[in-house]
Amino acid sequence: MSVTSRALDPRKFRDPHVTADGQQRAVVALTHLTTLWFNTGSLCNITCVNCYMESSPKNDALAYMTFAEVQAYLDEIDRENMRVEEIAFTGGEPFMNPNIIQMLEEVLARGYKALVLSNAMKPMLNKRDELLAIKERHADALSIRVSVDHFTRERHEDIRGKNTWPPMVDGLRWLAENKFKLAVAGRTCWDESEEQGRTGYGKLFETENIPVDPNDPGSLVLFPEMDADVDVPEITTHCWDILGVAPETMMCASSRMVVKRKGADKPVVMPCTLLPYDTNFELGHDLAQSDKMVKLNHPHCAKFCVLGGASCSPD
Amino acid sequence: MTDNSFYVRDLGPLQGPVLIFGGPYSNLLATQAMREAAASLNIPGENVICTGDVVAYAGEPAKTTDAIMGWGITTVMGNCEESFGGEADDCGCGFEEGTACDVMSRQWYAYANAELNPEQRAWMRGLPSQVTFTLNSRRFAVVHGSAASINEFVFEGTDNAIKQRDLDALNVDAIIGGHAGVPFTQAFGDRFWHNAGVIGMPANDGTPRVWFSVIRPSGDDIEIEIYPLNYDYAAAASSMREKRLPDGYAKCMEDGLWPNMDVMPEAERAKVGVAIAPSIFQWRAQQQVAAE
Numbered sequence: 001m002s003v004t005s006r007a008l009d010p011r012k013f014r015d016p017h018v019t020a021d022g023q024q025r026a027v028v029a030l031t032h033l034t035t036l037w038f039n040t041g042s043l044c045n046i047t048c049v050n051c052y053m054e055s056s057p058k059n060d061a062l063a064y065m066t067f068a069e070v071q072a073y074l075d076e077i078d079r080e081n082m083r084v085e086e087i088a089f090t091g092g093e094p095f096m097n098p099n100i101i102q103m104l105e106e107v108l109a110r111g112y113k114a115l116v117l118s119n120a121m122k123p124m125l126n127k128r129d130e131l132l133a134i135k136e137r138h139a140d141a142l143s144i145r146v147s148v149d150h151f152t153r154e155r156h157e158d159i160r161g162k163n164t165w166p167p168m169v170d171g172l173r174w175l176a177e178n179k180f181k182l183a184v185a186g187r188t189c190w191d192e193s194e195e196q197g198r199t200g201y202g203k204l205f206e207t208e209n210i211p212v213d214p215n216d217p218g219s220l221v222l223f224p225e226m227d228a229d230v231d232v233p234e235i236t237t238h239c240w241d242i243l244g245v246a247p248e249t250m251m252c253a254s255s256r257m258v259v260k261r262k263g264a265d266k267p268v269v270m271p272c273t274l275l276p277y278d279t280n281f282e283l284g285h286d287l288a289q290s291d292k293m294v295k296l297n298h299p300h301c302a303k304f305c306v307l308g309g310a311s312c313s314p315d
Numbered sequence: 316m317t318d319n320s321f322y323v324r325d326l327g328p329l330q331g332p333v334l335i336f337g338g339p340y341s342n343l344l345a346t347q348a349m350r351e352a353a354a355s356l357n358i359p360g361e362n363v364i365c366t367g368d369v370v371a372y373a374g375e376p377a378k379t380t381d382a383i384m385g386w387g388i389t390t391v392m393g394n395c396e397e398s399f400g401g402e403a404d405d406c407g408c409g410f411e412e413g414t415a416c417d418v419m420s421r422q423w424y425a426y427a428n429a430e431l432n433p434e435q436r437a438w439m440r441g442l443p444s445q446v447t448f449t450l451n452s453r454r455f456a457v458v459h460g461s462a463a464s465i466n467e468f469v470f471e472g473t474d475n476a477i478k479q480r481d482l483d484a485l486n487v488d489a490i491i492g493g494h495a496g497v498p499f500t501q502a503f504g505d506r507f508w509h510n511a512g513v514i515g516m517p518a519n520d521g522t523p524r525v526w527f528s529v530i531r532p533s534g535d536d537i538e539i540e541i542y543p544l545n546y547d548y549a550a551a552a553s554s555m556r557e558k559r560l561p562d563g564y565a566k567c568m569e570d571g572l573w574p575n576m577d578v579m580p581e582a583e584r585a586k587v588g589v590a591i592a593p594s595i596f597q598w599r600a601q602q603q604v605a606a607e
Contacts, residue, residue, distance in 0.1 A: 017597040029542045029593040080355075240592045247592055248543070291355050293540050293595055 006231040008299060016280070016295040019234040026235040026306070027293045028247045028271075030254070035086045035115075036073065036287070037257035037273050040065050040097035045123055048149070048160045050189075052274055052300070055092045062092070062276060063260045067099040067106070069267050073258055074110055076287050088115040090257075090273055095123035101130040108138040117185065120146040120171025121164070128174070135180060143181040145221070146172050151200035155190065169208060176210045184212050185221045197222055224308045232302045239306065250305050252294040256287065274300045324443035326361075326389060329450050334358045335457070336527035337366035337493035338393070339383060340515025341427060342568075343375035344554075345525055346382045348546035349514050356529065360387035364446060366493025366511065367393025367459040369439075372564040373515055374554035376427035380435045392442035393459045393493065394466040398424075399431055400439030414577045422561050445485075451532045451600070453488040460494040469508070471499040472582025478508040489598075496573075497583060498526040498541045500596040507598060509539055514546075516564065517571035519579075521588035523548040524571070535600035542593055 011020040019025050042062035044055035054061075077084050087107040094100050094116050107114045118124045124131075124144075134142055146168070150156045153165040160168075175182050184205075188197055202214035213219045240247055247253060252271040259276050260267040269283045269290035270276060275298055283290035296306065334353050339346045353363055367390060369383050370376040383390060390396075398405065405424055444465065446457040461467035462481035469477060469492045481490055482503060489507040497519065498512030512518050512526030524543040531538045548568045555565040563574030576584050 017595060024594060024596070027540075027593050027595050029540075031543070031545055237592045237594050241589050246590065248545075288355070288357055291357075293542070293593060295595065 008229050008231045012231075012234050013297050013299060016297045019236055021234075023234075023236040023238070026237050026239055026247070026296045028250045028252045028296065029293050030252070030256075030291050031248050032254060033082055033084055033256060033287065033291075034254040035088055036077070036084050037088045037090060037255060038065050038070055038073075038103070039257055039259040039273075039276055040089050040091045040094040040100060040103075041260075042092045042276070043096055044091060044093045044119075045096065045121060046093075046119065046161050046164055049158070053090075053092065053276060059092075061262055063262045063264075064097045064099070065103075065258070065260050065267065067102050069258075069260065070099075070103045071106060073267075073287065074106065074112075078110070080288065082287065084112065086113040086115060088117070090117040093119055093121075093123050095127055101127060101134070104134055104142065108134065108141050112141075114138075114142045115145060116142070117145050117147070118171075119160075119164075119168060120144070120175065121167040124171055125167075125174065131180070132178060135178065140181045143183060144175055145183040145185050146175070147185045148172070148201070148204075149187045150190070151186070151197070151204040159187070159189070172210055173208060176208075182210070182212055183219050183221065184210075185223065188222050188224055194222060224304065230299075230303075232299050232307070235296045235302050235306045243306065245306055252305075256283070256290050272305075274298075274304055321444045323445040323447060324389065326446060326448040329362055329448045331362060332356070332358055332529050332531040333448070333450060334363045334527065334529050335366065335491055335509075335511040336363075336514050337511050338368040338371065338496060338513030338515045339365065339379050340368060340371035340513065341373035341376040341379045341423075342515040342551050343373075343379045343382060344548075344551045345514045345544065345546045346379050348544055349527060350382070350386060352527070352542070352544055358529070361389075363388035364448075364457055364491075365390040366457060366491065367391045367442070368395045368493065368513070368515070369393065370395050370399055370427050370431065371515060372423045372555075372560070373551060373568075374558050374560060377430045377432065377435065380431065380438070384435070384438055389446055390442055391446050391457050391459050391493065392439070392444050392465070396439035396442055397465060399428065400436050400442075402428075402436065411577070414575070423564070426558065426560060447487070450530060451535065451537050453537060453598075454486075455489045455491060455530075456485045456487040457491040457493075459492070461492060462490065466494065468495045468578045469510070470495045470497060470580050470583050471501055471510075472580035475501075475503070479503055482506050482508070495578075498528060498591065500539050500541070500594075502596075502598075507539070507596075512541070514544055516567055516573070517548075518591055519573040519576070519583070519587055520571055520591040522571040522590050523569060524591075526591070533597075537598040539596040539598060540593070541591075541595075543591075 039062050041064040042055050042059045047056040104114050149159040156165050198214045205212050257270045257273050258267045271294040275281045283292050448455050459465050461469050462485050492510045496513045500509045511528035514525040517523050527542050529540045552565040552568040
C-alpha cells in the first residue's frame with residue numbers, strides 16, 4: 001500500500017483483557033497442537049528491511065537451539081502422545097545452526113514431517129550433501145520454504161540487500177533440480193494486488209523452472225507488510241462473527257514455537273512464530289504448560305492473523 | 316446425608332485452576348475428549364466439577380455414566396440424575412407438555428432408563444445438589460439449574476433479578492450453573508454468574524463445538540476462560556442414529572443448531588447460529604467490574 005500509514009495508537013494493546021475502547025479482547029484456545037516450531041537462533045547471514053524477527057549477522061538475542069533441547073520436546077510429544085504432525089524450523093537462517101542436520105534427521109526418523117524456512121543462500125548450499133542424504137532417506141517428508149521477497153531482483157534486493165538475488169536463485173534452482181518438496185514465501189509490501197503478485201511469481205517460476213504453483217496459497221505464501229508501528233484495529237470477541245473468521249483457524253490454535261533466549265537456562269514456548277521476543281507471551285517451558293489461551297494483545301495478532309490471514313504453515 | 320435429600324458438598328479451598336463442564340448427556344466421545352483436554356491442561360480430577368445431566372439425549376448413557384464415575388471428579392446432581400436415580404417417569408427437565416422437547420424426551424428417556432444399572436442409579440442418588448469451594452479467597456457455589464430449583468433454566472438473557480436473588484440467597488461471590496446449555500459469564504458488581512455450557516450438545520451457535528470453562532487464579536485476580544471442545548461429533552451422531560434415538564438431537568450434534576428453542580429467552584434466540592468465541596473474563600480483586 002502506498003498510502004501514508006498512521007502510527008499505532010499508544011492506547012491500544014495495553015490491557016491483555018480489555019481493548020482501548022473497553023471491549024473484551026479476543027482470545028484463542030489451542031485446539032490441537034499440529035505444528036511445533038523451533039526457532040533455531042536469530043542469527044542470519046543477511047539483514048532484511050522490517051524483518052519481524054529482526055534477524056541479522058549480529059542479532060544473537062535468540063541463541064542456537066541445541067540438539068538435546070529439540071530432543072527433549074520431541075520426547076515430551078511422544079511421551080504424552082500429542083499427535084503433532086509437523087516439526088518446523090525457522091530462524092534467523094536455520095541452516096546456520098550447527099546442529100540443524102542432526103535435528104532434521106531426528107525429527108524425520110521419528111516419523112514427523114519437517115519444514116525449514118530458509119533463504120536458500122550459502123548456509124543452505126553448504127549443507128548440499130547432507131540434504132541430499134536426507135532426501136534419499138526420507139523423500140518428501142522434508143519441505144523447504146524459500147523466502148523470495150519479490151519476483152524482481154530489484155525489489156527483492158530493496159528488502160534483502162544488494163547481491164542477495166543471484167545466490168537465492170542458485171539455491172532455489174538446486175532445490176528444484178534435486179526435486180526437494182518446495183514452497184516459496186513472498187511479500188506484498190508494494191502497490192500490487194495479490195493477483196499481480198501471483199502472476200509475477202508465476203513468470204519467475206516458469207523462467208527458472210521452479211515447480212511451485214503460484215496460485216496455491218500453500219505453495220506461494222504471501223505475507224503483508226510487517227511494520228509493527230503502523231496502526232491496526234484491536235480484536236474483540238465480537239470480531240470473529242463480524243469478520244467471518246474462526247479463532248480455530250489462527251496459528252496459535254494449532255501451533256507453538258520454542259525459542260531459547262540468549263543467556264537463558266532453558267528454552268521457552270511462545271504461541272506462534274510472529275512473537276519470538278515479547279516475554280508477555282511466554283507460555284512456559286514445556287508443551288504441557290503451553291496449553292493456555294492466547295490473548296490477542298499484539299498488533300501482529302490483528303494485522304497478520306485475524307485481518308491478514310497469515311499462516312506460516314504450508315498446509 | 317441421605318439419598319434423595321438436598322445436600323451441599325463443600326470442597327474447601329482449591330488450589331490451581333478449576334475445570335467446569337456441564338451436560339455430558341450420554342455423549343461418551345465428548346466425555347472422553349473432555350477428560351483428555353483436562354489432562355492436556357494439567358487439571359487433576361479433584362479440581363474438575365461437572366454441573367450435572369450426565370445422562371440425556373445421546374447414545375451411550377451407561378458408558379458415559381461409568382466414564383464420569385471412574386474419573387474421580389465432583390458431580391452436581393442434575394435433574395436427569397434426580398429422575399434416573401429415583402426411577403421417575405420422565406427427565407424432569409420441566410418441558411411443557413406437548414412441546415417438541417417434551418415429545419423427544421420421552422424417547423431418549425425410555426432408552427436411557429432401560430440402560431442404567433442399579434449401581435449407577437445409586438451413584439446418581441448420592442450426588443450433592445450443590446457444591447461449594449473457595450478459590451483465591453472467593454466463595455463459589457455450583458448448582459445445576461438455580462439455587463431455587465434444579466430444573467430452572469438460567470441463561471444470560473434470563474431476568475437478572477433471578478441471578479441476584481440466588482447470589483444473595485447463597486451468600487457467595489459467584490454461582491456456577493448448568494442445565495441451560497450455553498456458556499456465559501455475567502457480572503453483578505463484584506459478583507458473578509457463570510455457566511460453562513455443556514459438552515453433550517452444541518450451544519445452538521451453528522458449529523458442532525461444545526464448551527467448558529477453566530476458572531484460573533491469576534495473581535490476586537481470577538480469570539474465567541470459556542473453551543471450545545472439539546470431538547468426533549459425526550461418530551456420536553451416527554451412534555445415536557444406530558440406536559434410533561430422536562434424529563433432531565443427532566442432527567444438532569452435526570449442525571450445531573438445537574431442534575427447538577422452547578426454553579430459551581428472546582436474547583438467546585436472537586443469537587442462534589452466531590458462532591461463540593472462546594473468551595476470558597477477568598475478575599479483578601477488590602474492584603468493581605462492569606459487565607461486558
